[in-house]
Amino acid sequence: xxxxxxxxxxxxxxxxxxxGVDPILxxxxxxxxxxxxxxxxxxxxxxxxxxxESRIRCVMFKSNCDGLNFMPVEGTKVVARGSISVYERxxxxxxxxxxxxEDGLGELYAAYEQLxxxxxxxxxxxERKKKKIPFFPRKIGIVTSVQGAAIRDILSVINRxxxxxxxxxYDALVQGEKAPEQxxxxxxxxxxxxxxxxIIVGRGGGSIEELWAFNDxxxxxxxxxxxxxxxxxxxxxxxxxxxxxxxxLRAPTPTAAGELVxxxxxxxxxxxxxxxxxxNAAITKQVRFNREKLGLLRGxxxxxxxLDRIAQQKQRLDDNMSxxxxxxxxxxxxxxxxLDRTAAALNSMNPLGVLTxxxxxxxxxxxxxxxxxxxxxxxxxxxxxxxxxxxxxxxxMKIKRGLVGFAGEQNQL
Amino acid sequence: MPENKTSFxxxxxxxxxxxxxxxxxxxxxxxxxxxxEEGIKLYRYCMQKxxxxxxxxxxxxxxxxGDLKRLSLDTEGx
Numbered sequence: 425x426x427x428x429x430x431x432x433x434x435x436x437x438x439x440x441x442x443x444g445v446d447p448i449l450x451x452x453x454x455x456x457x458x459x460x461x462x463x464x465x466x467x468x469x470x471x472x473x474x475x476x477e478s479r480i481r482c483v484m485f486k487s488n489c490d491g492l493n494f495m496p497v498e499g500t501k502v503v504a505r506g507s508i509s510v511y512e513r514x515x516x517x518x519x520x521x522x523x524x525x526e527d528g529l530g531e532l533y534a535a536y537e538q539l540x541x542x543x544x545x546x547x548x549x550x551e552r553k554k555k556k557i558p559f560f561p562r563k564i565g566i567v568t569s570v571q572g573a574a575i576r577d578i579l580s581v582i583n584r585x586x587x588x589x590x591x592x593x594y595d596a597l598v599q600g601e602k603a604p605e606q607x608x609x610x611x612x613x614x615x616x617x618x619x620x621x622x623i624i625v626g627r628g629g630g631s632i633e634e635l636w637a638f639n640d641x642x643x644x645x646x647x648x649x650x651x652x653x654x655x656x657x658x659x660x661x662x663x664x665x666x667x668x669x670x671x672x673l674r675a676p677t678p679t680a681a682g683e684l685v686x687x688x689x690x691x692x693x694x695x696x697x698x699x700x701x702x703x704n705a706a707i708t709k710q711v712r713f714n715r716e717k718l719g720l721l722r723g724x725x726x727x728x729x730x731l732d733r734i735a736q737q738k739q740r741l742d743d744n745m746s747x748x749x750x751x752x753x754x755x756x757x758x759x760x761x762x763l764d765r766t767a768a769a770l771n772s773m774n775p776l777g778v779l780t781x782x783x784x785x786x787x788x789x790x791x792x793x794x795x796x797x798x799x800x801x802x803x804x805x806x807x808x809x810x811x812x813x814x815x816x817x818x819x820x821m822k823i824k825r826g827l828v829g830f831a832g833e834q835n836q837l
Numbered sequence: 838m839p840e841n842k843t844s845f846x847x848x849x850x851x852x853x854x855x856x857x858x859x860x861x862x863x864x865x866x867x868x869x870x871x872x873x874e875e876g877i878k879l880y881r882y883c884m885q886k887x888x889x890x891x892x893x894x895x896x897x898x899x900x901x902x903g904d905l906k907r908l909s910l911d912t913e914g915x
């Protein structure tokens with residue numbers, strides 16, 4: 425029995441349906457080499473996957489292409505994942521690629537991702553655990569291959585910026601099986617034997633495989649355990665290795681590592697000089713300010729007032745003093761005058777004064793008493809008569825009582 | 838007083854602190870002078886540290902027996 429004849433479209437549609445329900449074809453991974461690769465202006469990628477005997481057409485739509493982490497070119501070995509379906513117009517079956525990775529890397533990537541998750545879980549990437557890179561390291565340790573390009577880049581940038589530096593390079597393989605162990609030993613060497621301020625671990629750029637030594641778990645542990653800050657300087661900008669995540673600082677390139685680790689000598693000196701100038705300026709300002717303040721204070725009324733008062737007191741004191749001395753002088757003069765007057769009075773009563781006028785004084789010769797009455801003597805009494813220029817010792821011859829007149833005396837009365 | 842142990846970074850940090858304190862101008866004159874003196878000392882210390890940097894590059898190499906070998910590298914040329 426024969427079915428009715430079908431149209432081409434019907435057949436293609438039917439085949440499409442058949443393929444669509446196949447569990448293997450609807451989710452398949454195919455490995456092969458890329459050929460006839462064309463990126464259409466729409467952004468869709470058309471190519472074939474081939475091996476030595478066969479090929480299969482592939483299409484990868486723009487939305488899926490965006491997730492590619494490599495540029496597919498002729499000959500790239502890849503693993504493409506997607507579904508096989510029919511392009512009905514051409515009756516062509518093809519692989520509709522959802523994602524594509526470079527072949528061989530899939531496992532590496534998986535291992536990488538797994539290790540990354542593990543270490544992250546252990547806190548190896550914890551920002552808080554990262555050590556501070558010294559601003560100005562005096563001695564720098566570098567773990568890398570002496571033959572590599574990295575060391576030349578690092579040395580030249582350090583030399584350029586710092587002018588001079590103390591650098592110890594630990595020569596280590598940076599790719600291949602032995603590389604991780606040697607790099608670890610380098611890090612340990614600096615930690616145990618030769619203290620440096622910072623360690624740079626790195627190598628120049630390369631393929632993912634070449635950088636693979638830096639995705640080693642033991643190396644990650646070494647970096648994490650290092651008491652000295654570690655700067656990773658692996659490859660070029662885009663690739664992140666495990667070492668980059670664990671390191672205290674990640675430099676995108678060896679040159680950048682040099683720049684990050686070592687400051688520009690000019691900058692340090694400029695900074696230091698400006699600090700000194702700022703210190704000077706600040707202290708000068710402070711001193712000037714205080715001096716001005718002092719000047720103002722000195723002229724201020726508050727400070728002048730007590731001085732004024734002292735001056736006034738002084739003046740008053742001076743006034744008083746001069747008045748006092750004037751007074752004193754006056755009094756002295758008064759006293760002096762009184763004294764003079766008294767002296768004159770006294771002088772007028774001086775008996776000697778009387779003698780000069782011709783009178784004489786009669787005294788008892790025995791006791792020296794002045795005899796002023798005839799009653800005080802008897803005839804024969806020894807008397808002494810004092811005159812202005814001498815004395816006469818005499819004897820009373822005769823006594824006459826009664827008033828005896830003297831012309832001189834009477835005139836006086 | 839900066840001792841030998843004071844790191845360059847600590848000295849720089851302290852210097853910066855002192856400059857700021859002084860510039861704020863809220864210190865007594867005595868305190869200012871103290872800070873100023875300390876700052877100048879730190880400045881000299883840092884400059885001296887810069888002078889002290891040695892210029893040498895050495896390489897540690899593993900030889901066949903796994904022993905470490907040390908050699909100097911002349912960087913002036915290349």
